[in-house]
Amino acid sequence: MRGRGAAVDAVIIGAQKAGSTSLQAGLSAHPAIYAPGGEDPVFERQDLNEAQRQAHLERRFRGAHDRVRLLKRPNYLGLDGPASRLFSIAPDCRLLVMLREPRERAVSAYVHYQRFGFLPAEPVAEGLAKVFAGDYDAQYARAAEVREFGLYAAALTRWSDVFPREQLLVVTFESFKIEPRAVFDRACAFLGVQQGQYPSALFERANEGAYSPDSMAAYQTVNDVFFRYSEGRMTRRLRPSLSPAKLLKGVSALSLARSARQSKSAKPVLPNDLAARISDYYAHDLARLEKDWGISFGAPAMAPHEYPERQHG
Known part of the structure; x- marks a missing residue:
C-alpha cells in the first residue's frame, strides 16, 4: 500500500466500544504497520486547513518509513465532514469499519460519556x-x-458516497470476539500485509x-x-x-x-x-444494513467482499 507518498494509508472507524482498541493494538504490533497509539481527531477539526492536517500527519508518522500508516478514530463514522477531509488528503485510504449491535453499543456509549462528564x-x-x-x-x-452513532447504514452510505466501496472493510465486534484470528487475518489481507501473525495484544480486552x-x-x-x-x-x-x-x-x-x-x-x-x-x-437502519452491506448481528458478520492480495512485509 505504501510508496505513493500518502499522508495516511488506513483508518479504523466505527462504533464506540466495538473492539477498535484491541484491533489497533494487534495491528500496531505487525512489523509492516506503523500505528501511533490512541485516537486522532485531526479530520474532525474544522479549525485546520489541508496543509495543517498534512503537517500534523507528517509529525504523527515520523519514523514510519515504508510501513502502512494506520490511524484510529471510531467517531469519524458517525460524523459529517471527516470523510471528505480525509479523501482530500488520502483518496486511496483504506477504512476498517468496526460495528457493534446498536442497542448494546448505546448502553456502553452512554456509560462511557457519563464517565467523561459529557x-x-x-x-x-x-x-x-x-x-x-x-x-x-x-x-x-x-x-x-x-443515539445516532448506531445508525450504521446511514453512516456507511455517507462514507461510500465519498470513498469507493471496495476501500471499506466492515467487521463486527461480535465476530471479533468469537473469531479474533479470522478477523485479524481479514484486516491484514485488506491492508496488504502478511497474515498469520497473532500478537498477544489482539486478545487483551481494552476499555x-x-x-x-x-x-x-x-x-x-x-x-x-x-x-x-x-x-x-x-x-x-x-x-x-x-x-x-x-x-x-x-x-x-x-x-x-x-x-x-x-x-x-x-x-x-x-x-x-x-x-x-x-x-x-434502529430497526429500519438495521434492515438497510443487512440489505445493502450483508451485515447482521444475529451471526458472525463481515462484509462479503474479496480484496486483491497486496503482500507488504
Whole structure:
C-alpha cells in the first residue's frame, strides 16, 4: 500500500466500544504497520486547513518509513465532514469499519460519556430513556451521538458516497470476539500485509465498561475537579491550576474510581419497554444494513467482499 507518498494509508472507524482498541493494538504490533497509539481527531477539526492536517500527519508518522500508516478514530463514522477531509488528503485510504449491535453499543456509549462528564451521572435506564426521548439534546451537545452513532447504514452510505466501496472493510465486534484470528487475518489481507501473525495484544480486552455506581460517582468528582467543559459539554480541557485541597480531592476520587472499576459489576438490563423503544429506533437502519452491506448481528458478520492480495512485509 505504501510508496505513493500518502499522508495516511488506513483508518479504523466505527462504533464506540466495538473492539477498535484491541484491533489497533494487534495491528500496531505487525512489523509492516506503523500505528501511533490512541485516537486522532485531526479530520474532525474544522479549525485546520489541508496543509495543517498534512503537517500534523507528517509529525504523527515520523519514523514510519515504508510501513502502512494506520490511524484510529471510531467517531469519524458517525460524523459529517471527516470523510471528505480525509479523501482530500488520502483518496486511496483504506477504512476498517468496526460495528457493534446498536442497542448494546448505546448502553456502553452512554456509560462511557457519563464517565467523561459529557452526560450526567444517573442510573443507566433513566438516562438512556432521556437520551432516546431527546430530553438531553439542548443541554448536552453529545447526547444525540449516543443515539445516532448506531445508525450504521446511514453512516456507511455517507462514507461510500465519498470513498469507493471496495476501500471499506466492515467487521463486527461480535465476530471479533468469537473469531479474533479470522478477523485479524481479514484486516491484514485488506491492508496488504502478511497474515498469520497473532500478537498477544489482539486478545487483551481494552476499555471495558464500568457500570458500578460508586465508580461513576467518583468519576463525576474527578471531572468536576480536573476539567473545564465547553458550553453544552461538547469538549473538555484540564484546569490550568488547582488548590492543594482541590488536588487532594481529585486524586482521592480518581483512586476511588479506579478501585471501583476493578470490581466487576453486571451490565445493566434495560426495562422491556425501553429496550423495545431503542430496538424500534434502529430497526429500519438495521434492515438497510443487512440489505445493502450483508451485515447482521444475529451471526458472525463481515462484509462479503474479496480484496486483491497486496503482500507488504
